[in-house]
Amino acid sequence: MTTLNPNVAAVLDQAPSPPPPSALARAAQRNRGDRWFFRVVTAAVWLVPLLVIVFLGVLLVSAWPAMRKFGFGFVLSKSWDANAEGGEAYGALPFIYGTLVSAFFALLLAAPVGIGVATFLSEVVRGKLRSVIAFLLEILATIPSVVYGMWGMFVLAPFIARHAQPQLKIVQTHLDQWFGKGNVPIFQFRGFPNGLGLGTAILVLAVMILPLIVSISLDAMRAVPTSYREAALGLGATRWEMIRIAVLPPARSGIFGACILALGRALGETMAVTMVIGNDSSIHWSFLRQANTISSIIANEYGEAADLKLASLMELALILFVMTLGVNLIARYLTGKLGIKPAVK
Amino acid sequence: MNRLLKAVLAMCVAICFASAAKAQDVTLTGSGSTFVFPFLSKIASEYNKIVPGVKINYSSVGSGTGIKQISDKSTDFGGTDAPMTEAQLKAAAGGEIIHVPLVMGAVVPIYNVPGVDKALIFSGPVLADIYTGKVNQWNDPAIAKLNPGVNLPAADITVVHRSDGSGTTYVWADYLCKVSPAFAKAPGRGTTLNWPVDNKVGAKGNEGVSGVVQKTPGTIGYVELIYAMQNKIAYGDVVNPAGKTIHASIESVTAAAGSMTSPPADLRMSITNADGEAAYPISAFTYLLVYKNQTDASKGQALTTFLKWAVTDGQKFATDLHYAPLPENIVKLDQSKIESITAK
Amino acid sequence: MTKHPTNHANYRRWKNRVVQGVMIVMVAICIVPLVALMWTLLSQGLNSVSFAFLTHLPKPPGETGGGLGNAILGSLLILLFAAVFAVPLGLALGIYLTQRDGTRLASFSRMLLDVLSGIPAIIVGVFIYAIVVRKTGFSLHLGFSTLAGSLALAMIMLPIFARATEEALKAIPRTVDEAGLGLGLPRRTVIVRILVRAAMPSILTGLFLALARVGGEAAPLLFTTQRSDFWPSHGVTDLATLKPLLEPVASLPLVIFEYSKSPYEDWKAQAWGASLVLVVLVLAIRLSTKAFTAWRYGGQGTHV
Numbered sequence A: 001m002t003t004l005n006p007n008v009a010a011v012l013d014q015a016p017s018p019p020p021p022s023a024l025a026r027a028a029q030r031n032r033g034d035r036w037f038f039r040v041v042t043a044a045v046w047l048v049p050l051l052v053i054v055f056l057g058v059l060l061v062s063a064w065p066a067m068r069k070f071g072f073g074f075v076l077s078k079s080w081d082a083n084a085e086g087g088e089a090y091g092a093l094p095f096i097y098g099t100l101v102s103a104f105f106a107l108l109l110a111a112p113v114g115i116g117v118a119t120f121l122s123e124v125v126r127g128k129l130r131s132v133i134a135f136l137l138e139i140l141a142t143i144p145s146v147v148y149g150m151w152g153m154f155v156l157a158p159f160i161a162r163h164a165q166p167q168l169k170i171v172q173t174h175l176d177q178w179f180g181k182g183n184v185p186i187f188q189f190r191g192f193p194n195g196l197g198l199g200t201a202i203l204v205l206a207v208m209i210l211p212l213i214v215s216i217s218l219d220a221m222r223a224v225p226t227s228y229r230e231a232a233l234g235l236g237a238t239r240w241e242m243i244r245i246a247v248l249p250p251a252r253s254g255i256f257g258a259c260i261l262a263l264g265r266a267l268g269e270t271m272a273v274t275m276v277i278g279n280d281s282s283i284h285w286s287f288l289r290q291a292n293t294i295s296s297i298i299a300n301e302y303g304e305a306a307d308l309k310l311a312s313l314m315e316l317a318l319i320l321f322v323m324t325l326g327v328n329l330i331a332r333y334l335t336g337k338l339g340i341k342p343a344v345k
Numbered sequence B: 001m002n003r004l005l006k007a008v009l010a011m012c013v014a015i016c017f018a019s020a021a022k023a024q025d026v027t028l029t030g031s032g033s034t035f036v037f038p039f040l041s042k043i044a045s046e047y048n049k050i051v052p053g054v055k056i057n058y059s060s061v062g063s064g065t066g067i068k069q070i071s072d073k074s075t076d077f078g079g080t081d082a083p084m085t086e087a088q089l090k091a092a093a094g095g096e097i098i099h100v101p102l103v104m105g106a107v108v109p110i111y112n113v114p115g116v117d118k119a120l121i122f123s124g125p126v127l128a129d130i131y132t133g134k135v136n137q138w139n140d141p142a143i144a145k146l147n148p149g150v151n152l153p154a155a156d157i158t159v160v161h162r163s164d165g166s167g168t169t170y171v172w173a174d175y176l177c178k179v180s181p182a183f184a185k186a187p188g189r190g191t192t193l194n195w196p197v198d199n200k201v202g203a204k205g206n207e208g209v210s211g212v213v214q215k216t217p218g219t220i221g222y223v224e225l226i227y228a229m230q231n232k233i234a235y236g237d238v239v240n241p242a243g244k245t246i247h248a249s250i251e252s253v254t255a256a257a258g259s260m261t262s263p264p265a266d267l268r269m270s271i272t273n274a275d276g277e278a279a280y281p282i283s284a285f286t287y288l289l290v291y292k293n294q295t296d297a298s299k300g301q302a303l304t305t306f307l308k309w310a311v312t313d314g315q316k317f318a319t320d321l322h323y324a325p326l327p328e329n330i331v332k333l334d335q336s337k338i339e340s341i342t343a344k
Numbered sequence C: 001m002t003k004h005p006t007n008h009a010n011y012r013r014w015k016n017r018v019v020q021g022v023m024i025v026m027v028a029i030c031i032v033p034l035v036a037l038m039w040t041l042l043s044q045g046l047n048s049v050s051f052a053f054l055t056h057l058p059k060p061p062g063e064t065g066g067g068l069g070n071a072i073l074g075s076l077l078i079l080l081f082a083a084v085f086a087v088p089l090g091l092a093l094g095i096y097l098t099q100r101d102g103t104r105l106a107s108f109s110r111m112l113l114d115v116l117s118g119i120p121a122i123i124v125g126v127f128i129y130a131i132v133v134r135k136t137g138f139s140l141h142l143g144f145s146t147l148a149g150s151l152a153l154a155m156i157m158l159p160i161f162a163r164a165t166e167e168a169l170k171a172i173p174r175t176v177d178e179a180g181l182g183l184g185l186p187r188r189t190v191i192v193r194i195l196v197r198a199a200m201p202s203i204l205t206g207l208f209l210a211l212a213r214v215g216g217e218a219a220p221l222l223f224t225t226q227r228s229d230f231w232p233s234h235g236v237t238d239l240a241t242l243k244p245l246l247e248p249v250a251s252l253p254l255v256i257f258e259y260s261k262s263p264y265e266d267w268k269a270q271a272w273g274a275s276l277v278l279v280v281l282v283l284a285i286r287l288s289t290k291a292f293t294a295w296r297y298g299g300q301g302t303h304v
Helices: A006-013 A021-070 A093-124 A127-142 A145-179 A198-222 A226-234 A239-268 A271-276 A294-304 A307-336 B002-018 B037-050 B063-071 B086-091 B124-131 B141-146 B167-179 B181-185 B205-215 B225-230 B250-258 B297-311 B313-317 B328-339 C005-048 C051-055 C069-099 C104-117 C121-133 C146-170 C174-182 C187-215 C236-240 C252-261 C265-297
Strands: B026-032 B054-060 B077-080 B097-112 B121-123 B158-162 B200-203 B219-224 B237-239 B283-291
Touching (some): A021 C069, A093 A294, A145 A198, A145 C005, A145 C265, A198 A239, A198 C005, A239 A307, A239 C005, A239 C121, B037 B225, B054 B205, B063 B077, B063 B167, B124 B158, B124 B167, B124 B181, B158 B167, B205 B225, C005 C265, C069 C146, C146 C187, C187 C265, C252 C265
Parallel strands (some): B026 B054, B026 B077, B158 B200
Antiparallel strands (some): B077 B283, B097 B219, B097 B283
């Protein structure tokens, strides 16, 4: 065992001398300054809960008159009439229908395509081609909602009116023959085709949420360790088998989360939807009929609403908020599980 | 980087000082009726040429929203074709609101029927039946009876209505309530109605309704005359209570206003279904809504000066846009109303 | 009975090819709407875009020759002030979440930021109308204004920017932090002058990405900024009293919305022009930011 150099030992033996008074003062000032700094930062951070509480408060207080008057029946009622016989009567069902149907079917269309493209980008292509496709998806992701609405109104709707609706009319007659008239009216429409309606809204929404599904699914797949892939390939798997066995299962919750997140986005979408959906506050079981969503009716009627109608619109807003909140929380849980940083919207 | 920033800043300050010569601007914010938007937009632009310091911003969002926003005091003035109800007047946050009739216009039935190129003739009861869903085919006997010799297709009528709170809807419904008891029952009068029609499309603003009818065959809608004319959309003539088929025009609207011989004190008037051989039955006044007690002195001054100009000199811009200028008696009543506005 | 090895292998190979074919089809489906959209945007938009279009003021309906200069300026102003509101709060959140990670307020704030990010844009607009724009009731009584629009956009931007700031600060190695403290610097100086400064490029990236994201939003502006046919007030007294912030302002997304619904051909053409300008603006910000990040830092970036 070595002995310490006596000089070092001497230094170590001494008790640490107290710091000079000026240094103490500076340290205290440093601490005080730091404490103030953190007080300011913390105060700023408290603004966030404050904001959320004020938000919820405003929503609840404004919606309360409608909640009290209509109770739970609001969610199941189809009327939206200021001049109804028993007095004003408002209900949420047509808007909930429009919101859910448009979002779910948009997801149904976009998910397979999105996951397919993500798989393609992750497993099949490299280099130049991947960058080009990724670049194109970036552009799709950045296009604002109003521009999608413009495209929907001026390009997609006339296209559907001219080319799709006449064909779907024929399909509808077949459906009427097989199932009886009016039993499966999914392609029914009245009057001349005008291209506006639930179907067009679904298509536009699908295009809008596609980039989101691709990017998050891509992340989920990239996060799968290469060793998994190598293991599968080493056992003689074809590329598709490798993807099926080694990549998709571990990425499953991330992909699921991507879809749910995209659903949340579709539920809250306003501008593009309101420009193509036709604004008919009724429930028609057809893709080619007009409809309305919660965000669309709020955009259209909030400006003039007062009293009970305003309260009803705010209650609708509350319902929409709860829907998107629930969906987003599920999505974050699913993507968080994989350690992927959840995309914020 | 810092130098560049300083240069940009200096340039901005220079631009501001360059325009410092002008007196302080007043911006008047208004919103409401899409019915009057082309006219109001025109006179706002003309007024700004005469009085460059006053900028008038008018947002075409529908009478319903216009009423709400002036009640909330979010705007300085409102535009509406639907006079405010007692309940709405009571709810106005800034006190008493004055209705200032600005100009008159006509609501016309526009349509897009393939194969029909001449003006169709409608009657009140037929329009009411279309808008309550009783008549839903273009070749319905009721329409055919009014239009002998016209080849009407056997197709569904797609009814286009306003999806936002609309004074044009109010005027349309006001007329239809007077000619059809069934319509008066449902949907009744109002700025947003629950149309009992199966095949319908909602559109925002006069602009939206004209846009949809313009490009969709089989549709019928209701808009202010200028929207049909400026965009060359076919519009029908309407049979008035005297039995005459009237084409909407400045003259026929003026004739309808002529029936208003003793206007009420608050100037909230309805001239639909007016008596008179030459009167167009779906005519209406459109109003500007202002608070009687203006709290902002400079804005109040600017507003009253603008209003005085609008109901006198401003009227000359009406005819080019096919609005009917105010009759003399209404102008005088307007002027006394405007005098009563106090700008503290 | 085992399958013949070669036949089965061929079958598997065939399946592999089919699936890859399907994937290519998916990519094609993806590209088609994009190409259609870009084509329409360019062909219709380029017709209306001209120097006059970009710098003149709008004309009344039915008159041709108007421009959207004030809408472009208005959009930029709103974005500028949205950043003014979102940046300090976002920085504070990022600092707090990295420095005080693990406290209840930190996890609570994270959860609430998630809640905020889930609020649909239209509801944010309605909320800001209720507490900022209205001149009656429980509100700031500001009226329709640039400021109200900026507040609405800031509320939407905040979760995105705060998360980006947190990630940026987290990415700085602890050694930098410790080195600063070891030199005797107070914690606040280390944070502000060393950590934040080191993270600045990533923070700015996050800021610009967030701005590109909210720059195209129309729903939050519907009930907060209204519209304007004039330039924002720019006299000296007006600037001193902050008048341009307190009056209605034109913005590209709302102009597109308004003009697109109209029947006036001239306005519809202008709506396409405005769409092109807006897309170019937002794309320019986003793509240049991403390119810069990829060039400097290669690969990682926040998902927006």
